[in-house]
Amino acid sequence: MHTGSCLCGTIQYEIDGPLGPIIYCHCSRCRKANGAAFSAVSQVATADLRIVKGEEALRGFDNGKGVHRMFCGHCGSPLFSKRDAMPDIRRLRIGTLDTPIKGKVSAHIFVDSKAEWDEICGDAPRYAEFP
Numbered sequence: 001m002h003t004g005s006c007l008c009g010t011i012q013y014e015i016d017g018p019l020g021p022i023i024y025c026h027c028s029r030c031r032k033a034n035g036a037a038f039s040a041v042s043q044v045a046t047a048d049l050r051i052v053k054g055e056e057a058l059r060g061f062d063n064g065k066g067v068h069r070m071f072c073g074h075c076g077s078p079l080f081s082k083r084d085a086m087p088d089i090r091r092l093r094i095g096t097l098d099t100p101i102k103g104k105v106s107a108h109i110f111v112d113s114k115a116e117w118d119e120i121c122g123d124a125p126r127y128a129e130f131p
């Protein structure tokens with residue numbers, strides 16, 4: 001069981017199941033959405049992710065192509081994304097976890113569109129786009 005929350009604490013969630021590999025996505029959309037060099041993401045099953053507090057504060061940005069980036073309407077923390085085409089999967093923003101997780105970054109994706117000031121470190125595999 002993992003727990004997590006947004007910056008202001010309004011939204012709290014639990015994950016009762018395994019987390020997928022840790023992926024750093026360097027695409028320009030993730031950089032915008034996070035205000036950062038990349039988003040740190042792990043896939044979880046929709047059925048395993050439960051919002052236990054503050055669901056009414058959850059907001060989504062819809063890119064018009066069936067991708068919804070869900071965030072806290074009070075503090076703006078990005079929490080997870082969901083795709084209409086993949087209803088069983090959520091892509092958790094693992095920076096919002098409050099419990100420790102095992103494992104390290106296992107892949108960098110969309111490195112062809114990474115920020116020019118960002119230096120990718122470590123020996124995890126790097127993929128130009130989505131592998």
Ligand SMILES: [Zn+2]
Nearest residue numbers: 006008072075
């Ligand atoms: Zn919040």
Ligand SMILES: [Zn+2]
Nearest residue numbers: 025026027030
């Ligand atoms: Zn991305």
